[in-house]
Amino acid sequence: MPEFSLKSDPLVSHGRHFGRTVFALCNYPSLLTNGILCLEQLEDATLEDFFIRERREHRVFEKLLDSYPGLLERLREGSEEEILHVGELIGKGASAARGEDTKSLKPVVIDWIVPAGEVILPPLPRNSKINRGFNHPLTHLQSGVISVSGDQWPLFLYANEAYDPEDPWNGLLRTCLLINAFRHIFTSPSSVDREPKATRAGNARLHGMTAVTGASIAYVTTQVRFALCSSSVFSRTDTATDSETFYHSLLDLLEDPDEQGEVTDLLVWWNYQIFPTSSAAKGTPKTNSALSKIRQKCATALTAASIS
DNA sequence: AATCATTGACGGGACACACC
DNA sequence: GGTGTGTCCCGTCAATGATT
Numbered sequence: 004m005p006e007f008s009l010k011s012d013p014l015v016s017h018g019r020h021f022g023r024t025v026f027a028l029c030n031y032p033s034l035l036t037n038g039i040l041c042l043e044q045l046e047d048a049t050l051e052d053f054f055i056r057e058r059r060e061h062r063v064f065e066k067l068l069d070s071y072p073g074l075l076e077r078l079r080e081g082s083e084e085e086i087l088h089v090g091e092l093i094g095k096g097a098s099a100a101r102g103e104d105t106k107s108l109k110p111v112v113i114d115w116i117v118p119a120g121e122v123i124l125p126p127l128p129r130n131s132k133i134n135r136g137f138n139h140p141l142t143h144l145q146s147g148v149i150s151v152s153g154d155q156w157p158l159f160l161y162a163n164e165a166y167d168p169e170d171p172w173n174g175l176l177r178t179c180l181l182i183n184a185f186r187h188i189f190t191s192p193s194s195v196d197r198e199p200k201a202t203r204a205g206n207a208r209l210h211g212m213t214a215v216t217g218a219s220i221a222y223v224t225t226q227v228r229f230a231l232c233s234s235s236v237f238s239r240t241d242t243a244t245d246s247e248t249f250y251h252s253l254l255d256l257l258e259d260p261d262e263q264g265e266v267t268d269l270l271v272w273w274n275y276q277i278f279p280t281s282s283a284a285k286g287t288p289k290t291n292s293a294l295s296k297i298r299q300k301c302a303t304a305l306t307a308a309s310i311s
Numbered sequence: 312a313a314t315c316a317t318t319g320a321c322g323g324g325a326c327a328c329a330c331c
Numbered sequence: 332g333g334t335g336t337g338t339c340c341c342g343t344c345a346a347t348g349a350t351t
Contacts, residue, residue: 016339102319103339109320130321191337203328203337236319236346 014089017071018096020210023188024219025070026063027101028239028247032090038064039078039086059254067093104188104226105237111192112230115183116141136233156252157228172265176220182276184230185215185223190277207278215273217257217266225250 018031041061068075078086110129117123125134127141135142158164160181162174186195189212191205206212225246229237234244257266 019339098319099339102321106320106322193336205337209338238319238347 012092014071014092015096015099016210018093019100020096020206020212021067021070021093022097022100023104023206023222024210024212024216025066026218027097027222027225028250029060029063029094029097030090031094031097032087034060034064034067035078035086035090035093036083037061038067059258101226101237105229107192108184108187108226108230111187111195112180112184112227115180116231132233132235134233135231138233142231142233156249157231159227159231160224172269176224176269177272181220181224181227182273184227185220185273185277188223188226189219213278215270215277217270218254220269220273221250221253221257224253 022029038061041064074089078089081089109132113127113129117127123139123141125139127134127139156166158166159178160176161167162177165174167173183195189205189207191203194205228249229244229246232244237246238244239247256262257269259266
């Protein structure tokens with residue numbers, strides 16, 4: 004066999020990383036067709052004429068063009084089918100990566116929320132989600148609210164599981180649980196709780212990623228949220244889990260022009276946690292001993308943490 | 312009803328790389 | 332060489348929705 008295997012089309016690989024770091028949960032074939040259509044119409048209409056949601060999609064579209072050399076030409080010169088095909092490849096990558104991440108996060112997230120050495124009642128099996136979510140105090144996503152819709156944020160988003168009404172940014176998205184999940188997905192599973200000694204390049208290095216993006220934080224947070232809930236099937240349109248609304252609500256905040264000061268601080272903090280030696284983490288001390296101290300702090304804080 | 316297509320979870324295996 | 336670790340891909344299964 005001459006192996007006509009579509010051995011990892013570069014577009015699929017690109018889609019994996021693009022979904023994780025720029026925009027997940029998206030119908031890429033239609034994003035591309037709409038994007039091209041929009042470019043053609045742009046001469047006699049301004050972006051202001053489009054709805055907010057479409058503006059975001061168009062920004063994503065432009066980021067996609069920027070991130071893949073030659074893509075614009077390929078789409079411009081390609082037939083309608085070709086555009087759809089390219090979209091399918093990118094979407095296939097994004098979707099496969101998402102599926103693998105939910106798969107691998109499902110067991111390990113239990114290790115992160117169950118205090119070391121303790122026996123939990125009712126038990127939280129690593130391979131089953133049946134007791135998670137509202138069925139268990141450790142995974143109980145939110146207190147005092149019956150239905151969890153996507154735009155209500157669970158307390159695990161906040162450091163010490165505390166929301167500060169006076170200062171909504173206080174501790175927001177700065178938790179060990181999210182850092183762990185981010186490392187698990189982007190650097191390597193083994194880099195979560197020890198000094199990284201991976202023998203293979205993780206996803207970040209594989210794709211030349213040296214800085215955290217807001218969307219990647221939103222992505223990881225959405226993955227953790229799903230891992231903690233009792234639903235077994237991730238679906239973009241599932242109204243019970245509402246992952247897409249949740250993901251978008253995080254993006255809304257992280258892309259809000261009025262919040263860029265706070266967002267920049269947040270990204271610096273994250274970069275220091277994830278890429279301590281990269282220039283993206285400049286302005287903060289970055290010796291190895293300081294790093295291990297932080298990680299140690301993270302580990303101890305985590306054992307005491309509970310998701311209420 | 313019955314059938315088909317699509318989607319996602321899951322397990323497993325191929326492959327690549329860095330150590331011993 | 333062998334072993335451990337990680338990504339990527341594939342086959343299978345179940346659930347869901349659309350079509351007939």
